[in-house]
Amino acid sequence: MSALVIQTSFLGDMVLTTPLLAHLAGSGPVDVVATKGAAALLANNPHVREVVVYDKRGADRGVTGFVRLARRLRAARHQVALLPQGSVRSAALALAAGSGRRIGFGSSAGRALYTERVAYRDDLHHASRLLALGVAATGRESAAEEPRPRLYPGAAERDAVDVLVGDQISDPRPLVALAPGSVWATKRWPYYGALAGMLAARGVRVAIVGGSEDRPLAAALVAAAGRDSAVDATGRLSLLASAELIGRAAAIVTNDSAPQHLGSAMGTPTVAVFGPTVPEFGFGPLAPRRAVVGHQGLDCRPCDRHGPQRCPLGHWRCMKEITPEDVLRALDGVLARPATRFAAPS
Numbered sequence: 001m002s003a004l005v006i007q008t009s010f011l012g013d014m015v016l017t018t019p020l021l022a023h024l025a026g027s028g029p030v031d032v033v034a035t036k037g038a039a040a041l042l043a044n045n046p047h048v049r050e051v052v053v054y055d056k057r058g059a060d061r062g063v064t065g066f067v068r069l070a071r072r073l074r075a076a077r078h079q080v081a082l083l084p085q086g087s088v089r090s091a092a093l094a095l096a097a098g099s100g101r102r103i104g105f106g107s108s109a110g111r112a113l114y115t116e117r118v119a120y121r122d123d124l125h126h127a128s129r130l131l132a133l134g135v136a137a138t139g140r141e142s143a144a145e146e147p148r149p150r151l152y153p154g155a156a157e158r159d160a161v162d163v164l165v166g167d168q169i170s171d172p173r174p175l176v177a178l179a180p181g182s183v184w185a186t187k188r189w190p191y192y193g194a195l196a197g198m199l200a201a202r203g204v205r206v207a208i209v210g211g212s213e214d215r216p217l218a219a220a221l222v223a224a225a226g227r228d229s230a231v232d233a234t235g236r237l238s239l240l241a242s243a244e245l246i247g248r249a250a251a252i253v254t255n256d257s258a259p260q261h262l263g264s265a266m267g268t269p270t271v272a273v274f275g276p277t278v279p280e281f282g283f284g285p286l287a288p289r290r291a292v293v294g295h296q297g298l299d300c301r302p303c304d305r306h307g308p309q310r311c312p313l314g315h316w317r318c319m320k321e322i323t324p325e326d327v328l329r330a331l332d333g334v335l336a337r338p339a340t341r342f343a344a345p346s
Contacts, residue, residue, distance in 0.1 A: 276318055
């Protein structure tokens with residue numbers, strides 16, 4: 001069974017799609033349509049035959065780009081198309097590509113163009129929700145370990161991290177990754193600098209991960225920890241190399257953002273700080289050792305599925321009242337806990 005997966009959503013969604021790809025690969029070749037940024041995350045993935053970049057806001061924008069891509073996909077003669085992202089455009093692309101079976105969620109905007117609809121279950125982690133599309137396609141139940149996402153950094157990514165971070169022989173101090181950024185302003189916990197200073201005082205090196213837009217945040221963390229105890233990787237590594245760096249770390253502390261999912265894919269012990277959102281939406285960490293820190297005493301939380309740019313009530317207590325001590329305590333607990341068999345949270 002040849003399968004096409006059209007996933008043009010956020011970077012974290014692509015990471016959470018990897019269990020679906022692995023499941024489908026057990027029944028035949030799998031091709032993926034991805035955005036230019038997310039396509040890089042699938043490099044070296046043994047479950048993917050081809051990644052087709054859909055630059056829908058650039059080279060492939062408009063009707064001409066859509067038709068050109070549809071013709072290319074039609075030549076591959078995919079038997080089934082899966083629509084995790086759920087937009088009308090993705091559904092139309094699967095139809096134009098000639099896929100006889102088109103499977104997506106019954107709540108999706110493009111559901112009228114599907115041949116099969118799967119219930120979108122709010123009680124499941126999103127990786128498990130996406131995996132359910134694959135179960136519908138193959139008729140094969142998923143194994144207990146399957147919802148765990150995975151990425152596959154290669155030699156180029158390992159070399160890039162070696163150059164930036166060095167090795168444990170030259171610097172044997174433990175390394176903790178910190179991810180202070182987020183596209184959504186209210187999801188950025190404001191005390192990463194204080195945490196970086198506390199970790200440095202313990203003899204821990206911190207590595208700050210994120211995009212080039214996170215460099216101002218990283219500069220504050222470097223200043224707090226001291227240059228000898230901090231590595232600024234923001235904007236200096238590819239996504240897959242960032243995953244390699246996170247995979248080498250003893251742990252990662254992150255907001256509800258893409259680095260959390262990179263940590264899950266690399267199996268790195270994870271502390272995730274949630275403010276306006278909650279893990280019950282289905283996007284919490286999946287690393288075997290994980291903890292979530294969130295303000296449990298606010299009636300206004302959660303206030304948004306993604307996280308607004310400003311607090312609707314103006315106080316932002318969901319983040320301001322989570323202290324560095326709270327997060328450090330959670331980090332200590334995660335590191336002290338023995339690794340357990342993977343279990344996807346509901």
